Amino acid sequence: MTTQLEEDFSFKQRKNTRTMLIKGIEEALNNQILLESESSQTYLAMACWAETNGFDGTSGFMYAHSDEERGHMLKIVKYINERGSRAIIPELPQPKDDYKTLLEVFENLLEHEVAVTNSINELVFKTLEAKDYTTHNFLQWYVSEQTEEEALARSILDKLKMIGNDKGGMYLFDRDVESIQVTSAASLQAK
Ligand SMILES: [Fe+2]
Numbered sequence: 666m667t668t669q670l671e672e673d674f675s676f677k678q679r680k681n682t683r684t685m686l687i688k689g690i691e692e693a694l695n696n697q698i699l700l701e702s703e704s705s706q707t708y709l710a711m712a713c714w715a716e717t718n719g720f721d722g723t724s725g726f727m728y729a730h731s732d733e734e735r736g737h738m739l740k741i742v743k744y745i746n747e748r749g750s751r752a753i754i755p756e757l758p759q760p761k762d763d764y765k766t767l768l769e770v771f772e773n774l775l776e777h778e779v780a781v782t783n784s785i786n787e788l789v790f791k792t793l794e795a796k797d798y799t800t801h802n803f804l805q806w807y808v809s810e811q812t813e814e815e816a817l818a819r820s821i822l823d824k825l826k827m828i829g830n831d832k833g834g835m836y837l838f839d840r841d842v843e844s845i846q847v848t849s850a851a852s853l854q855a856k
């Protein structure tokens with residue numbers, strides 16, 4: 666015969682089981698933690714390259730961007746933990762840290778953001794398949810964020826292509842890029 670306490674406990678367990686993340690979604694979210702962490706490390710390495718090659722403004726931009734990506738990673742960590750699972754903090758490969766030009770740096774940044782966008786889209790699709798509407802709703806912030814980050818990277822690349830090899834233009838670009846807000850409207854809404 667079960668006691669009231671046992672019945673309450675078993676009810677709580679059933680309740681917890683119902684609210685925990687579905688395995689496939691948990692794995693995909695953990696994979697996204699890895700990607701956001703890699704973004705943070707990659708932009709930190711870019712900041713170091715810029716700082717040691719005389720591009721102080723670009724390094725400021727990259728340090729700020731690296732912090733942003735850490736914020737993206739932490740948001741997913743918290744979400745997984747709050748949903749009754751436990752986030753996995755991954756081992757990271759060493760990021761690329763040598764570039765020939767500033768143009769190459771920002772081309773790599775855009776490539777990286779496009780890969781992150783594709784991963785987010787895949788994750789959103791999985792939540793719909795699994796009918797996990799809570800995670801689907803959580804991910805909408807990332808969908809907006811990626812649109813803004815890609816647009817920002819493309820507009821910076823357009824400027825760099827316009828400047829070409831003009832040293833004066835490059836000086837002004839580096840001076841101004843630091844003031845470009847990495848923090849998007851989507852980030853501000855979430856705070
Ligand atoms: Fe991100």
Ligand SMILES: [Fe+2]
Nearest residue numbers: 704734778814
């Ligand atoms: Fe990003």
